[in-house]
Amino acid sequence: MKRIIANLIQLQNVDTRLDELKLQKGDLPVLIEQTEEDLAEKQALLKELMEKRSKMESDRKMFEMEVEASRVQLKKYEEQLYQVKTNKEYDAISLEIDTKKLEIEGLDNKIIELLENQEAIEKEIEEVKQEIENIEKQLVEYRNELEEISELTKAEEDRLHQEREKIVAEIEPRLYAQYERIRKAKGGVAVAPVRRNACGGCFSQIPPQKIVEIRELNRIITCEYCGRILVWDESE
Ligand SMILES: [Zn+2]
Numbered sequence: 255m256k257r258i259i260a261n262l263i264q265l266q267n268v269d270t271r272l273d274e275l276k277l278q279k280g281d282l283p284v285l286i287e288q289t290e291e292d293l294a295e296k297q298a299l300l301k302e303l304m305e306k307r308s309k310m311e312s313d314r315k316m317f318e319m320e321v322e323a324s325r326v327q328l329k330k331y332e333e334q335l336y337q338v339k340t341n342k343e344y345d346a347i348s349l350e351i352d353t354k355k356l357e358i359e360g361l362d363n364k365i366i367e368l369l370e371n372q373e374a375i376e377k378e379i380e381e382v383k384q385e386i387e388n389i390e391k392q393l394v395e396y397r398n399e400l401e402e403i404s405e406l407t408k409a410e411e412d413r414l415h416q417e418r419e420k421i422v423a424e425i426e427p428r429l430y431a432q433y434e435r436i437r438k439a440k441g442g443v444a445v446a447p448v449r450r451n452a453c454g455g456c457f458s459q460i461p462p463q464k465i466v467e468i469r470e471l472n473r474i475i476t477c478e479y480c481g482r483i484l485v486w487d488e489s490e
Pocket of ligand 1: 446453454455456457458477478479480481482
C-alpha cells in the first residue's frame, strides 16, 4: 500500500509539473487550432468561389457561341429578304428576323449579366485570397512562437512523459481511472496532502481517526468533501 500511495504522489507531482509547462504555452495551442480552422474554412470558400467562376465562364462562352450562330442566321435572313418574291414570303422572313433579333438581345443581356457577376466574384476571390494570406502569416507566427517556448521545455516534458508512463504502469487501472477522474473534476489535483489536519485540496477539517489512518498508509482514503485522495505530508 505504501508503494501504491508513493506512486500516486509521484504521479501527481509529474502531472502538476506538466500542467505548469502547459500553462507556459498559454493559449497558443488553442489559438493555433482556431487559426487552422479559420484557414480551412476560407480555403473551402475559395474553392467554392472558383468553381462558381468557372461555371460562369463556361456559361458565358456557351452564350457567346449561341449569339455568334444567331448572328450568322440573322445575316442569312436579311440577305433572303432581298430575294423574296411575294408579300407572304416577305412577312415570314421579317418575322424570323425579328425573332432572331430578340433572341440575340436576350443572349446579349445574359452575357452582360454574367460579366457583371464574374467581376463581382473576381473581387470576392481576391479578397478571400488576401484573407488566406493573412491567416497563413498569423499561423506561422503562432507556430514559431510555440516552437520557441516548446524548445525550452521539450526535454523536460519528454522526461516527464516517460516517467509518467512508468508510474502509470505500476498503478492498478481502477485506481488510475479514479485518479484521472478526480484530477479532471478538481482542477488537476487528485492527490492532496494533509495540512494542519485539513485536506490540502479543499481545506476541510479531517477527523483525527482518519488522520491516523492516512499516516498508517493502509488504504486509499479520500476527502469526504472534495473526493481527493488524501496523503500524509511528511513535512507535517
Ligand atoms: Zn478535500
